[in-house]
Amino acid sequence: xxxxxxxxxxxxxxxxxxxxxxxxxxxxxxxxxxxxxxxxxxxxxxxxxxxxxxxxxxxxxxxxxxxxxxxxxxxxxxxxxxxxxxxxxxxxxxxxxxxxxxxxxxxxxxxxxxxxxxxxxxxxxxxxxxxxxxxxxxxxxxxxxxxxxxxxxxxxxxxxxxxxxxxxxxxxxxxxxxxxxxxxxxxxxxxxxxxxxxxxxxxxxxxxxxxxxxxxxxxxxxxxxxxxxxxxxxxxxxxxxxxxxxxxxxxxxxxxxxxxxxxxxxxxxxxxxxxxxxx
Amino acid sequence: xxxxxxxxxxxxxxxxxxxxxxxxxxxxxxxxxxxxxxxxxxxxxxxxxxxxxxxxxxxxxxxxxxxxxxxxxxxxxxxxxxxxxxxxxxxxxxxxxxxxxxxxxxxxxxxxx
Numbered sequence: 001x002x003x004x005x006x007x008x009x010x011x012x013x014x015x016x017x018x019x020x021x022x023x024x025x026x027x028x029x030x031x032x033x034x035x036x037x038x039x040x041x042x043x044x045x046x047x048x049x050x051x052x053x054x055x056x057x058x059x060x061x062x063x064x065x066x067x068x069x070x071x072x073x074x075x076x077x078x079x080x081x082x083x084x085x086x087x088x089x090x091x092x093x094x095x096x097x098x099x100x101x102x103x104x105x106x107x108x109x110x111x112x113x114x115x116x117x118x119x120x121x122x123x124x125x126x127x128x129x130x131x132x133x134x135x136x137x138x139x140x141x142x143x144x145x146x147x148x149x150x151x152x153x154x155x156x157x158x159x160x161x162x163x164x165x166x167x168x169x170x171x172x173x174x175x176x177x178x179x180x181x182x183x184x185x186x187x188x189x190x191x192x193x194x195x196x197x198x199x200x201x202x203x204x205x206x207x208x209x210x211x212x213x214x215x216x217x218x219x220x221x222x223x224x225x226x227x228x229x230x231x232x233x234x235x236x237x238x239x240x241x242x243x244x245x246x247x248x249x250x251x252x253x254x255x256x257x258x259x260x261x262x263x264x265x266x267x268x269x270x271x272x273x274x275x276x277x278x279x
Numbered sequence: 280x281x282x283x284x285x286x287x288x289x290x291x292x293x294x295x296x297x298x299x300x301x302x303x304x305x306x307x308x309x310x311x312x313x314x315x316x317x318x319x320x321x322x323x324x325x326x327x328x329x330x331x332x333x334x335x336x337x338x339x340x341x342x343x344x345x346x347x348x349x350x351x352x353x354x355x356x357x358x359x360x361x362x363x364x365x366x367x368x369x370x371x372x373x374x375x376x377x378x379x380x381x382x383x384x385x386x387x388x389x390x391x392x
Binding site for chain 1: 383
């Protein structure tokens with residue numbers, strides 16, 4: 001059953017964009033909405049607002065904050081069990097000598113993940129979303145007030161393990177990074193296209209298990225590019241460290257770009273670096 | 280997509296606007312949901328009544344206009360219709376597409392009294 005326009009379609013055509021009064025006024029909107037004289041008078045009000053406008057406004061504020069402070073923020077998204085937290089632990093261990101790093105962890109419950117990050121010596125803040133299935137930009141804004149990342153630092157935001165909802169919620173990050181483990185099946189990008197369309201980078205994790213699986217790496221990347229021709233892919237294993245250098249190098253260049261944006265706004269150098277990280 | 284949350288977003292937006300307009304109640308809420316937006320219209324409808332309860336949107340009819348998907352095909356150099364993300368270009372069968380129309384989810388207008 002579809003609920004399309006029907007009688008209301010008439011009402012809609014009345015209020016169409018032909019004239020530009022702020023509010024179009026209508027009395028009686030066709031047979032289904034006929035009003036008795038002297039009774040209530042219905043009118044149409046143009047809204048034209050995105051359902052996620054509130055989140056997007058918070059995200060824009062976060063993004064301004066990141067830019068002003070030279071902070072490079074990533075939003076890491078994946079299904080539960082893809083190895084995100086292990087990847088984060090390995091990443092912060094490799095990078096914390098090079099520049100300040102901090103982490104925001106999103107989970108429905110527990111602070112287990114933030115505890116794992118803090119064990120590396122890096123500041124981490126846990127957000128418990130309760131029944132919520134994703135982080136939103138407002139939560140991240142609050143987390144920033146508490147965490148206060150240093151200027152020119154790397155901020156890694158581990159979203160709730162979920163390949164659906166986090167795709168729609170901008171947190172103000174520079175990029176979404178989708179982590180897909182090779183134990184999950186190469187068709188995930190086709191099954192959850194919105195997430196892979198929203199991500200700029202895909203990390204194929206747990207590559208050390210490839211010899212034991214039928215997972216087709218080339219096919220997984222091809223599927224991801226079907227929903228997002230621009231997506232970049234890196235194959236790695238957070239456990240053995242294989243492929244980690246490529247990911248860390250990518251982060252290094254991105255950090256340079258963020259620092260340039262924050263400080264000198266050297267557009268020429270930014271352009272060169274961006275060309276370098278492109279495939 | 281968490282349609283319950285989106286329904287809350289819709290009701291918040293509608294209630295806020297209706298108060299600003301000083302109306303008694305909202306009769307109709309017209310939404311535009313793009314077919315490439317990842318949102319299931321029926322699921323929003325399912326959640327809307329519950330979320331609207333106790334607000335000016337309570338009892339409002341929800342009119343959902345689904346917008347067809349359209350993408351720019353880099354290989355054909357033209358706009359092509361697209362039913363779903365991950366589908367090939369209907370002209371050349373390629374996947375070098377950029378979504379153009381049908382990604383929005385917005386409140387278009389309200390009928391208030």
